[in-house]
Amino acid sequence: MAHLVKDCASGGSEPRYLAIRSIIRNRIADGTYAAGTAIPSEHELSTEFDTTRLTVRNAIDGLVTQGLIRRVQGKGAYVSRVGQGQHAHATGFRAWVKADESAPSVRQLSKAKRAAGPWYADLFDIDEDDELYSIRRLNSIDGVPVSLEQTLIPVKFFPGIEDVDVSVFSLYETYAMCGRKVALAQEKLDVVALSTRDAGLLQVEPGSLALSLECLSFDEQGRPVEHAYALNTGRRSGYTYEY
Missing domain, CATH: 1.10.10.10 (Winged helix-like DNA-binding domain superfamily/Winged helix DNA-binding domain)
Structure with a gap:
């Protein structure tokens, strides 16, 4: 050549x-x-x-x-096969932080594959033995840790996803590159006390209160493609709802 x-x-x-x-x-x-x-x-x-x-x-x-x-x-x-105008309507951490003219960064803490099991098999409509890709990440804004995320993704929906560097591409960008843009996200909020380990990663006192966010993301066909659980300290972040 x-x-x-x-x-x-x-x-x-x-x-x-x-x-x-x-x-x-x-x-x-x-x-x-x-x-x-x-x-x-x-x-x-x-x-x-x-x-x-x-x-x-x-x-x-x-x-x-x-x-x-x-x-x-x-x-x-x-x-990157995601050019201008091709991003999903729903946005991930980096997209909304950049919209606020701040500097986001993502540190991957761990990644692994595991069997779906009965609960996630029912959630994603897959077999119990099908693999899930599990990613744990620490999100920061301008160098300040603000949230911990644990994400589970059906591998069969996104072949090769484990080869994508999620410190470079957001998961929503990755889904779009794989042909499954996220079109809708359903969220459930709660307040929890942080464990010693999680508080250390987020640089706050053990037992500090955090906003927990359980999120289920759907593609344009209405199929669940991601389940995420996040702990947010409230520093440099928050939620606004419009009715």
Whole structure:
């Protein structure tokens, strides 16, 4: 493939960076570079195509503009099939924080797969032996921890979801990239006292009160695709309801 790029460029029919851009775009389209995962580094691509890193950077720039690639400082470039206008109506943590002109950050605490069991099998209309992807995350705003989230997702609805870096893409973005945008979320609120462990992560005193939020998210066909439970300290966050 690198030789094809060189031949094309030397023939004058297409600049080399455009030829490389086309190849990367095709690899995204055919799944070679999967949505939500990192593409090879500029150094690796420049070696593959026998060209300079500047040429590769120019190739990727166009894909960033088109919304196919997202650059993340210190991490690299990631495939994103969610362009402007394609986000779900319901939004996740990062979206509403950015709307408030603050800086969100998400730290993944753990991830694992587990059997659905009878309760979640009934909730998601799947078999009891089907796998759920479990993710525990700590959300912060401007560096201040504000909430802990435990999320369960049916793996059969989102093949390959465990390969997506959720510190780069929100789960709602990931669902949309997998073809299941979240259209509706039902929430149940309560007030609980924080355990010593959870209080330590949220940097508050053990026993402090927190707002608990149980959320069930649905796709556009009305099917449940995510169950989440969050603990919110109330610092830099809150809820507003309109009737």
